[in-house]
Amino acid sequence: MAIDKEKIRQAVRLFLEGIGEDPNREGLKETPERVARMWEEFEEKRDFDFKLFEEFGAYNEMVLVKDITVYSLCEHHLLPFFGKAHIAYIPDGIICGLSKLVRTVRAFSLRPQVQERLTNEIADFLNEQLNPKGVAVVLEMEHLCMSMRGVMSPGHLTITSALRGLFLNDLRTREEFLKLIGKISL
Numbered sequence: 001m002a003i004d005k006e007k008i009r010q011a012v013r014l015f016l017e018g019i020g021e022d023p024n025r026e027g028l029k030e031t032p033e034r035v036a037r038m039w040e041e042f043e044e045k046r047d048f049d050f051k052l053f054e055e056f057g058a059y060n061e062m063v064l065v066k067d068i069t070v071y072s073l074c075e076h077h078l079l080p081f082f083g084k085a086h087i088a089y090i091p092d093g094i095i096c097g098l099s100k101l102v103r104t105v106r107a108f109s110l111r112p113q114v115q116e117r118l119t120n121e122i123a124d125f126l127n128e129q130l131n132p133k134g135v136a137v138v139l140e141m142e143h144l145c146m147s148m149r150g151v152m153s154p155g156h157l158t159i160t161s162a163l164r165g166l167f168l169n170d171l172r173t174r175e176e177f178l179k180l181i182g183k184i185s186l
């Protein structure tokens with residue numbers, strides 16, 4: 001997936017005309033270029049080498065990173081949805097740097113997305129890369145396409161989860177995870 005900056009520039013200019021704006025006015029004349037550069041930046045963040053951060057270790061307990069800030073774009077309206085991701089895995093001989101989990105979230109979020117797919121893609125990617133005993137991903141997001149248009153219902157969160165391996169099959173593991181991210185109290 002390679003971006004075409006010239007196409008983006010042309011499209012943004014046309015879009016601005018389409019909504020009745022003058023793309024040549026002072027505030028807008030650099031906008032097509034800015035948008036093109038922004039998507040170039042997103043593309044750079046999508047490509048990262050997971051293997052570089054991989055380590056082998058003896059740690060076999062749950063690793064959990066919570067409250068990872070996520071920004072993505074809904075593919076239906078190209079408006080942001082944003083919030084927090086909580087990611088856990090139980091290693092089976094391979095652990096990764098914690099920043100790798102944050103980079104994984106960013107790589108899959110900086111593109112047109114739907115929250116359900118984003119959640120699954122993060123879980124499946126980590127499952128493939130780390131081959132762990134289990135992976136759990138929970139996303140809590142506010143969608144601007146629901147807040148500033150349509151139902152105009154700001155502030156509420158959409159929660160999705162993707163559970164693999166032990167998080168799916170073992171109730172105690174799942175409960176520990178939900179307790180640690182503050183979703184249940186035991």
Ligand SMILES: [Zn+2]
Pocket residue numbers: 074075076077078079143145146
């Ligand atoms: Zn939307």
